[in-house]
Amino acid sequence: MRLIDVNTLKLKEFISASSAPPYAILSHTWESDQEVTFQEWEQPRKQEQKRDSVVRHKTGFAKIIGACRRAKQDGLGFLWCDTNCIDKTSSAELSEAINSMFRWYRDSTVCYAYLADVKKGVEDLFAKSRWFTRGWTLQELLAPGTVMFFDGNWSALGDRKELAGMISDVTRIHIGVLKGRETIRDYSIAQRMSWAADRQTSREEDIAYCLLGIFDVNMPLLYGEGVEAFTRLQGEIIKVSADQSILAWDLQHTDTRPWTSALASSPAGFRFCGSIARSDKIQPTAYSITNLGISVSLALIKTLVGGVVFVGLNCARELCREAKHSKLPGGIQTPRTLATGPHEGRMESLGWGSCAAPSGVLFTIAAGKMTSHEPNLRQAYPLGDISILQLRCRCTSTVSHQLISSGETSIIFSVFWDRDGLPQEWLHTTFVDPKLKVSNQMASETEWDCLFDANGFTHSARCCRSTISMRSLHEKLKQMFGKPLKTYVEGEKNPIVIVENPPLQNSFGQPELIVHITFRETPRPASVEFIF
Secondary structure (H helix, E strand, O other): OEEEEOOOOOEEEOOOHHHOOOEEEEEOOOOOOOOOOHHHHHOOOOOOHHHHHHHHOOHHHHHHHHHHHHHHHOOOOEEEOOOOOOOOOOHHHHHHHHHHHHHHHHHOOEEEEEOOOOOOOOHHHHHOOHHHHEOHHHHHHHOOOOEEEEOOOOOEEEEOOOOHHHHHHHHOOOHHHHHOHHHHHHOOHHHHHHHOOOOEOOOOOHHHHOOOOOOOOOOOOOOOOOOHHHHHHHHHHHHHOOOHHHHOOOOOOOOOOOOOOOOOOOHHHHOOOOOEEEOOOOOOOOOEEEOOEEEOOOOEEEEOOOOOEEEOOOEEEEEEEEEEEOOEEEEEEEEEEEEOOOOOOOOHHHOOOOOOOOOOEEEEEEEEEEEOOEEEEEEEOOOOOEEEEEEEOOOOOEEEEEEEEEOOEEEEEEEEEOOOOOEEEEEEEEEEOOOOOOOHHHHOHHHHHHHHHOOOOOOOHHHOOOHHHHHHHHHHHHHHHHHHHHHHHHOOOOOEEEEOOOOEEOOOOOEEEEEEEEEOOOOOOOOEEEEO
């Protein structure tokens, strides 16, 4: 490990970070052709004065000098910077540095996060800083005990704990780990992956290499392997962890590449997994990667809908609700977990939706004998060919629609979301249509219209941008399908829909509306096969 002597600006080598004196460490974003390399920093200044002058005019040189001055103010004699303290012409040294980098940031006395594109006093610039979008800065944010933020003029903006709320809003990193780095291992693999979902790196392989320390694994660097680097990273994680949330990623509709693996192709697959926590209720089982794929023993539910198979993992969606408490001002948080599986409203991971954004609605689906005035299941039926389709995704000040179908019975569930993303009103309509064939294509606007065009209703659901239009839509649905449903109601075959109010909240305080649906129609034989 090399460190810069902040007094002489010379590099000094140490066997390891543990044997090094107290040091500061610099976190920044690279500018092309403006960073100072190891060779440029070490060049003989007397022999190459002209070249030395060019180096000193680089913005990267001024950045290092500014960090050295700050370190001296803080009483520190040494500084580490990734541009000039690593000889990147040596592949062996580069590999060792990348595998050790998390530890180097962790062992530093203080980390200076230099945001070159930020000006003190302008909050919008802080939130939009490029520093929050880069892959390598994730570990640089989380590993050190103390992170101090500075603007482009080296004016102090605050430390990580003081700015935790703002940083969490910008990055969707859990505020708990921002306030206490020791909690990083408490978060599931899916949650930690979600922190890197919107980050980019210059080299495709670096999106995997920059996460080595986050998951406490090591592996050799193979530049040129492309997306395979992230696959190898997941393989290394599986070797040391029984956390199956690594398999709970979402297939992004924007990814046009064919992907048949159980492993994600990038952290982007975990974008909406911030609330997927490890579940202690399920006993962890050993699993591994073999030459034939992943070897694991899991409970499976094989459906007849589009060849979809549901898999039970040892993780759950963790939600909470603000609960009033007479002795605790402000209330207390009551945690609750919902197991991931076929009842979820967000089905992109199975290719059932048209939008990569979370729906904000979670469905629990059951089937059995019950009465509307006694919402207790008296007899359970096996689930039939259940389909959950997001017809219109959630946006601000608009309405989302989802179609839940079982046999000939279907439910359209609509929610009006306000500008703050809160559900203000929701409606559901049950209808019976033996001709309705649920398919992924129904999520497109043209196919969505066919549900109405076939019944002489031309006012499309895509016009729903207010509670009034949402009510009008459901009134039309009742007019269209009211008569066939009457016999179902009289025979107590219509489904029961119960909405929990107020909504629960995910790990970032965003609302999740919980909807319980119980289909009461006697199931057709062998529509679902259970495999254990």
